[in-house]
Amino acid sequence: MSMHAKDSTERGIDYMTDTRPIAAGGNTPGCKKRDPIVVAENVSRSFGGINAVDVEYLEIPRHKITALIGPNGAGKTTLFNLLTGFDTPNSGKWQFEGNSLAGVSSYKVARMGMVRTFQLTKVMGKLTVMENMRLGGSSQPGERLSKALFKGLWGGREKEITAQANVLLEKFKLDAKKDDYAASLSGGQRKLLEMARSLMVQPKLVMLDEPMAGVNPALTQSLLDHIKNLKAEGMTVLFVEHDMNMVRHIADWVVVMAEGKIVAEGPPGEVMKNPAVIDAYLGAHHDVDLGDAEGIKELEAELEADEESVVGTEDAGILSVDVIAAEVAQEKEQK
Amino acid sequence: MDYSSILSSAIGELISPTTAAYALAALGLAVHFGYSGLLNFGQAGFMAVGAYGFAISTLTFGVPFFVGLLIAVVASAVFALVLGIPTLRLRADYLAIVTIAAAEIVRYLVTTSGWTAVTGSANGLADFEDGFYSMNPFPEGSYLGMNNRDFFIRVVGWGLVVVCCVLIWLLMRSPWGRVLKGIREDENAVRSLGKNVYAYKMQALIIGGSLGALAGMVFTLPRGAVQPSNYGTELTFFLWTCLLLGGMATVLGPVIGAMMFWVVLSLTQGVLTGLIESGAVTWLSTIQAGQLRYILVGIALMLLMIFRPQGVFGNKKELAFA
Ligand SMILES: Nc1ncnc2c1ncn2[C@@H]1O[C@H](COP(=O)(O)OP(=O)(O)O)[C@@H](O)[C@H]1O
Numbered sequence A: 001m002s003m004h005a006k007d008s009t010e011r012g013i014d015y016m017t018d019t020r021p022i023a024a025g026g027n028t029p030g031c032k033k034r035d036p037i038v039v040a041e042n043v044s045r046s047f048g049g050i051n052a053v054d055v056e057y058l059e060i061p062r063h064k065i066t067a068l069i070g071p072n073g074a075g076k077t078t079l080f081n082l083l084t085g086f087d088t089p090n091s092g093k094w095q096f097e098g099n100s101l102a103g104v105s106s107y108k109v110a111r112m113g114m115v116r117t118f119q120l121t122k123v124m125g126k127l128t129v130m131e132n133m134r135l136g137g138s139s140q141p142g143e144r145l146s147k148a149l150f151k152g153l154w155g156g157r158e159k160e161i162t163a164q165a166n167v168l169l170e171k172f173k174l175d176a177k178k179d180d181y182a183a184s185l186s187g188g189q190r191k192l193l194e195m196a197r198s199l200m201v202q203p204k205l206v207m208l209d210e211p212m213a214g215v216n217p218a219l220t221q222s223l224l225d226h227i228k229n230l231k232a233e234g235m236t237v238l239f240v241e242h243d244m245n246m247v248r249h250i251a252d253w254v255v256v257m258a259e260g261k262i263v264a265e266g267p268p269g270e271v272m273k274n275p276a277v278i279d280a281y282l283g284a285h286h287d288v289d290l291g292d293a294e295g296i297k298e299l300e301a302e303l304e305a306d307e308e309s310v311v312g313t314e315d316a317g318i319l320s321v322d323v324i325a326a327e328v329a330q331e332k333e334q335k
Numbered sequence B: 001m002d003y004s005s006i007l008s009s010a011i012g013e014l015i016s017p018t019t020a021a022y023a024l025a026a027l028g029l030a031v032h033f034g035y036s037g038l039l040n041f042g043q044a045g046f047m048a049v050g051a052y053g054f055a056i057s058t059l060t061f062g063v064p065f066f067v068g069l070l071i072a073v074v075a076s077a078v079f080a081l082v083l084g085i086p087t088l089r090l091r092a093d094y095l096a097i098v099t100i101a102a103a104e105i106v107r108y109l110v111t112t113s114g115w116t117a118v119t120g121s122a123n124g125l126a127d128f129e130d131g132f133y134s135m136n137p138f139p140e141g142s143y144l145g146m147n148n149r150d151f152f153i154r155v156v157g158w159g160l161v162v163v164c165c166v167l168i169w170l171l172m173r174s175p176w177g178r179v180l181k182g183i184r185e186d187e188n189a190v191r192s193l194g195k196n197v198y199a200y201k202m203q204a205l206i207i208g209g210s211l212g213a214l215a216g217m218v219f220t221l222p223r224g225a226v227q228p229s230n231y232g233t234e235l236t237f238f239l240w241t242c243l244l245l246g247g248m249a250t251v252l253g254p255v256i257g258a259m260m261f262w263v264v265l266s267l268t269q270g271v272l273t274g275l276i277e278s279g280a281v282t283w284l285s286t287i288q289a290g291q292l293r294y295i296l297v298g299i300a301l302m303l304l305m306i307f308r309p310q311g312v313f314g315n316k317k318e319l320a321f322a
C-alpha cells in the first residue's frame, strides 16, 4: 500500500478497509449517506421534451468508489456534465463538500477538487503526452501571464509537476510514450492518458466516464488496482462503466440510472440481484442475478434461445450488458 | 531584362518596413490562430485601429509620440475586448464572423464623411510622423544606399519584430503558452483541468491584436499617411497567406512568411514587367501583370497547402490530426 494509505491510517481510518456502512439508513434509491461528498436535489435536464436527467435526490459517499451504471441513454454522461458545470440543468441544486455548485463555471468546479474525464476522450493531440500531463498540474505560477516570461518564477514548480507526471505515467504504462504526440496514441492509451491527466489536478472527487472503454484487457487489471488505490490516497471515485465484472471488482457502491432517474442503489452484490436493475437493463429476462456466475450462466442459457442474441457468437463468455440491452430493445421493436 | 534591378528590388522588399509590418501582424495571427485556435479574420481592423489611434491622437490631441503609441495599443486592446466579450464563450466560428464584420465597420467609420475633421474620411490623415523622425539618431547620409529616415524606420520596424518574436517565444514556451495550446486542441478538456479558458482566450486576443496595432503603426509611419483603403479585407487575407506560408504555430514562421510573400510579389512583378517591356509578352499589360501576380500567389498557396501544409517552418507532426 502507498505512503498515503499510511497517512490515512494515522488519522485513524484506512479507507481501503473501512467497512462502516455507507448508507445512513436503508439502501433505497436516493438514500442518505453517512458521509456524502456530493448531494444533488431535483436536478433535471431535458432535451426537446425528453428528460435526459431527472434525479430527485442523490448522495455520493466520500472516500468510496461509486459505480454509476445504466443502459445507454440513461443519462449518466448528462448527469456528469450537469454536476461538473459543463451543462446547465433546467432545475435543481447540488453541492460538493457543502458548497453549492449551481451556476458555478466548470473550471471553478475542477479547482474545487471535482475533476471529470469525458466519454469521448479528450486529449490534446498536437501536444506531447508529457505536455498533456503537465497541463493538469495545479498552482503553476507560470500559467499566469504576468509571470510567464520569467522562467525563474515557475521553473521550480515545473520540475515538481514533471516529477508528479512521471510517477503517474509509469503507473499507467505510458512512460515510454511521454515524448510522443498524443495524437499518435491508440484509443485505449488516450483513455489512460486522460485519466492520468485528471489525477494531475489532485482531485478530491474524480469522475470517470467509461474509463475502461477500449483499454487493452491486459492492462485493465492493473488499472483497476490503480483506481482502487486512489481511495487509499483519500480520493473519492465516481465512474460510469458497462462491464459488470469491473463494477463488482472495485465498486463499494452502485447507483443505477434508467431513463434519467435513479432506480436503485446499494452495494454491488445486492444491486445486481435487484429486479428493478435487471429490468432497466434487459427488459425481459427478469429472474437472474447479474452479480454471480450462476445468474450469468442462467441468462446466457436463456439468451441462447434467442436468435438475435450475441451469446454464442465470438462474444460468447463476455457479458457485455449494453450490447445485450441494445439487442433486446431491437428484438422488442421487431415484435 | 534588367535582372540586377529586379533582384535588388526584391531584396529591398525583404527588409522593407511594410514587410516588417506584415511580419508583426502575421505574428499576431500566429498568437491568435496558431497557438490559441482563435479565428481572427479582422487583423486589418486591428492594424487600422493602431494606425488611426496613433494618427488621431497625434494630430487631434497633439500628444507626444510615445503617448500616441500607448493610445494605439490601448485602443486595440479595447477593440479586442469589445470583440471578445460576446464571442469568446461561443464556438470559434462566431469570432471569425464578428472580426470580419468589425474590421469592415472600422474601415467604414473612418471613411464616413461625418467625422472628416478627425479621420480625414476617404483621404485619410497625414503629417503625424514628425514626432517619430525627430528621434532619429542617425545623421543625414547614406546607409546601405538608404537615407537616414528610411534607415531609421527599418531599424525600428525590424527591431520591433525581433523584440516581439522573442517575447512571444518566451510566452509560448511557458506554462501559460501551454494552456493556450491546450485550448487550441480542446477547450473543454482544459476547462476540466481547472483553467479559466475564457480569460486565456481574451489575453491571447489582446496580445495578438496589440501586435496588429504595432504593425499598423510600422505600416503607416514610412508612408506618412493613413488611408482607409489600405486596411481592407484583402490585407487580412495577405496576412493569413504569410502565416500559412511560414507555418502557423511557430514564431519565425510568420516573419519568414511575410518576407517570402513580398519577395515573390516583387520578383513576379519585376519579371512580368521586364517580359512585357522587352516585347516577349504581348498579351498582357503591365496593369494586368500586377493583378496576375496575386493570382500566382494564390496558386503558390494552393501548392503549398498540398505539398507542405505545415508551412516552411512548421512541424509536420503538429499537423497530425486525431
Ligand atoms: N446535447 C444533447 N442534445 C440532445 N439530446 C441529448 C444531448 N445529450 C444527451 N442527449 C440525450 O439524453 C439522453 C441521455 O444521454 P447520455 O447522458 O449520453 O446517456 P448515457 O451516458 O447514460 O449513455 C439520451 O437520450 C441522449 O440522446
Ligand SMILES: [Mg+2]
Pocket (backbone or CB within 6 Å): A076, A077, A078, A119
Ligand atoms: Mg455516456
